[in-house]
Amino acid sequence: MSTLVLLTVTGLGLGALYFLVASGLSLVFGLADVLNFAHGLFLSVGAYAAWWATGRSGGTTVSGLAVALAFGAAAGTAAAVAVERIMIRPLYGRPAHQILATVGLSLAGVAAVQAAWGTDARSFRQPASTRNVWHIAGAAVPANRLVLIACAGIVLAALAALLRYSRFGLVVRAGVHDREMVTALGIDVRTSFTLVFALAGAAAGLAGGLGGIYFGAVSPDQGSALLIFAIIVVVVGGLGSITGTAVAAAAIGLFQQYVNYYALGLGDVCVIAVLAAVLLARRERVAGRVLA
């Protein structure tokens, strides 16, 4: 029983990371039709920014950690806005070139991180209160897993409210559904692209810092490793849907942890089997019009 609780909390913690990466990817792809391969780079930027900030602030207090995470999210936002303005904007309407440019950026970005901070993982300092364990239903649960779940929950609620109640959210939802129609109504969807990229970068940057406390370290290849699972979450959860992404992220995080524990570490490979099963069951037309 206590094992099951631990697995569940850890799986949800991992799912929280997947959600933070996948939600931005899904929104950007749903609205702007951009498969952003450099999305993992936003995560790495956030991770190293948060790691740098913990070195400055000490990072061993809760407030220091909060500042570091906020700084990571801000750095991810800045990177995402810069990439959208400088690289993506000239290439709208040319999806193949967007993919190529972001592929080049993801390779060069990881290499730049390695040139600056080396290929080895850097240990991420965190306060005693997140390293401690909490006792829930007889299980000793690391507190940082709960921090991850709480952060992802807040981001989910904030994104859902923003999409539901603001004018910006209305344009985004309509744009994901049928961009030509929205444009025909005289609304320039492209002005929303920068804001969507900023949100995606903030979530990914936050995921970078949180990944630091989840894995206990930051490393140059973390971004691309998480990006691949985030892509699976996006395909399974449906593009452009925040709640779909959240459900898929939690399900895949949990599934991965359970299978890893009960089936000798086969969880990562089994996630791909889930993806295959979903694709086979769903018949054609995967992910709607944007891919047609």
Added chain:
Amino acid sequence: MNRVSRVVPAAAILLAVALPYCALTLPGVFDSPFNSAGTLQTLTLCLIFAGLATGYDLLFGRTGMLSFGHALFFATGTYLTTILVTRAGWSLWAAAPVAILSAGALAAAVGAIALRTTGVAFAMVTLAFAQAGAIAISRNPGGVTGGSDGLSLDPARVPAALVGVANTVNLYWLALAYLVLVMAVVGRVLASPGGRVLTAIRDNEPRVRVLGVDTRYHKLAVFVLAAILAAGGGVVYAVAVGGASPRAASTDLTLSLLIMVVLGGTGTRWGPVLGAVVYVYLDQRLTDLASGATTADLPDWVRRIAGQPLLLLGTGFILLVYLAPGGLSRIRHRATRA
């Protein structure tokens, strides 16, 4: 025009075959003469990747299928050959066809699932499958793949003519034969009626479907063929470098193939070859520059940047996407037209 298009490839092949007999040194380009082992090793890698890039372009440039899973089939060829030879004690001649056919069967299964999607989703799904392969290899199931250390090819079971520094020239010719074979197969396929369907799928798939052609069948067939060509390259690579390493299965390998193809020019005969040669050459030279003794007096930051060839190659690639979208092989065309 027709005569030129026949004479140029023949002349290029003859020149490439004869190159190891040349004792010239190109100062600045290669440190040692063409017939030295070091230069031939670099050229061998160039030729293998030229073949791989040509096979990848059959998918990407000719049929318009953006697969991010090509490394899976290259790794299947490399690893299965190495495992069958080293662990199971097979001869290379028995292991190679089994490895190549297994990659074809794997591609048929992966393709059947991935081709339920199109466009960017196809890219995502093939990426996920390739990642499963990379994870499986790094997990080292049953101690068979050697995990992150990789696995070396047992030299006792490989023909003696393909082992040792003195025989680097034979590896060079083997790689050249592989490249010529791939180019011949790709050329043959494209000239056939089925090849015209592939071009039509790239240009306008819905229209081809309206004409009553089963596009999924054609795409699956070309996916399997490209996988078989990649696995063949994997076999040659395993022999040339003497084993398999996890890098062979990484997404970075597929991405570098994509860069080579775009660098040289997609959908052209010589573009992928040119792109691969430039890419592999720069990759090798920059790594040498970072670790070489002659450059010990360079500032630390220069060495660190040169030690990450992907930083310069990736940046150069981004600039190319914006400035010369047709690739290197079309720059001359653009210049003469302007």
